[in-house]
Amino acid sequence: MTGSLTIGTLAKQAAVNVETIRFYQRRRLLDEPDKPPGGIRRYTQTHARRIRFIKEAQKLGFGLDEVADLLALEDGRHCREVEEIAGHKLAVVRERMTQLSKIEKLLVVLVGRCHGNSGKVRCPLIASLESATA
Amino acid sequence: MTGSLTIGTLAKQAAVNVETIRFYQRRRLLDEPDKPPGGIRRYTQTHARRIRFIKEAQKLGFGLDEVADLLALEDGRHCREVEEIAGHKLAVVRERMTQLSKIEKLLVVLVGRCHGNSGKVRCPLIASLESATA
DNA sequence: ATTGACTCCGTACTTAAGTACGGGGATAGA
DNA sequence: TCTATCCCCGTACTTAAGTACGGAGTCAAT
Structure with missing residues (x-):
């Protein structure tokens, strides 16, 4: 199913390093799905889209803090x-x-x-x- | 005369830190005028313009290596x-x-x-x- | 002639944005 | 079942782009 990714496949889809994803989570740019007790987190296409957005925005010269502003808009x-x-x-x-x-x-x-x-x-x-x- | 600046006034005109100028010189983005024996280097408006250009290009998302490419064009x-x-x-x-x-x-x-x-x-x-x- | 501000230069520190590492747990295929 | 591969998480290292620091020389005005 394409609707449930592990961090590794998410990384591949979004063309970033796994560590980068975790880094974005720490920076609160990307939410961290709940961890099923004793288990492995699952991600969605929404996560992939957000990561690609971050990357695009960076190319346009926005720093991560500015990207956060933009994402705040997205989030309502x-x-x-x-x-x-x-x-x-x-x-x-x-x-x-x-x-x-x-x-x-x-x-x-x-x-x-x-x-x-x-x-x-x-x-x-x-x-x-x-x-x-x- | 507005055609002969010390590094300090150049920095002011271009709105950057003196250290940044020296850094750009090390990176070969900005040429370092000959030093009159035992003395202090003199800069021109051309230097100031180049620094401002570098800063603009950076805002547009170009890294210093890319800026160097652009400057190579300028230089003929x-x-x-x-x-x-x-x-x-x-x-x-x-x-x-x-x-x-x-x-x-x-x-x-x-x-x-x-x-x-x-x-x-x-x-x-x-x-x-x-x-x-x- | 002296002082205060500025220059020169090398070295070292900082910040942003990752990247890498390593021990320990989960999970899926042989 | 066992083994390879992937996940979790904290800590540490790296790269790009500056910034800061400190000792020694210079210059301009007092």
């Missing part, structure tokens, strides 16, 4: 909290997208300029990001 | 290298933008749904990211 919160957390994250996310799109444009230009050429190229990558940074 | 490279590095980074950047925009949409929905409401809200944040992840 009162509106005032939601507005505060979500509003703040929204600003962060948008800022990041802006910066990324600047880098993206520059990379595109660079690759294009380069195509079929075999000399040296130099690009104003930094300057361009800067104009937004200032 | 042969076309084959540029196409390789830039092309690869471009894919990464686009992937990140996609993920961010998913999170963004969800946050917007969440905040909107919440507005003027005072109960509890729950959101399918994870599920949405997931659909892209899979």
Whole structure:
């Protein structure tokens, strides 16, 4: 049955180390299912999804504390909290997208300029990001 | 004159710790100006810009090794290298933008749904990211 | 000429995020 | 049944990215 995983298979499904799962549990990012007396814990696809979410969010530059904020939203919160957390994250996310799109444009230009050429190229990558940074 | 900084003022301008600058120099992310015999090194705005760039790139989820790749582009490279590095980074950047925009949409929905409401809200944040992840 | 702030450099410590290890228990297949 | 493989849990180690520390030299203003 695909609805009941041991920690090992969960780890495989979510493509992380078993120890990482236990680490997330300690950090309260992932709940620890009750242990059947004298036994082995069972996990679900919900756990797997949450782990993958954590990993994705990390790639986007969020630290585990920030990921915890995001997960708090997922877990259901009162509106005032939601507005505060979500509003703040929204600003962060948008800022990041802006910066990324600047880098993206520059990379595109660079690759294009380069195509079929075999000399040296130099690009104003930094300057361009800067104009937004200032 | 604004064109000649000591490491201390450079640190202030770039909003980092002096030690961080020295650390970046060790990591070859930032060049170390020649030391006038028996003396104190002088930095320029170019250094400050580069440091700010490093910091921005980090916020976007790039590690220092990846930042080094980006800086290699800035520093001028042969076309084959540029196409390789830039092309690869471009894919990464686009992937990140996609993920961010998913999170963004969800946050917007969440905040909107919440507005003027005072109960509890729950959101399918994870599920949405997931659909892209899979 | 002296003092206070700053630089230089090497070494060591810290924080975040894992990873690894090891003893002891459970469990499933030969 | 026995043995291999996996789980549980605590403790300790690792890696990336800084930060801090301390002694010795330097510079600028008093």
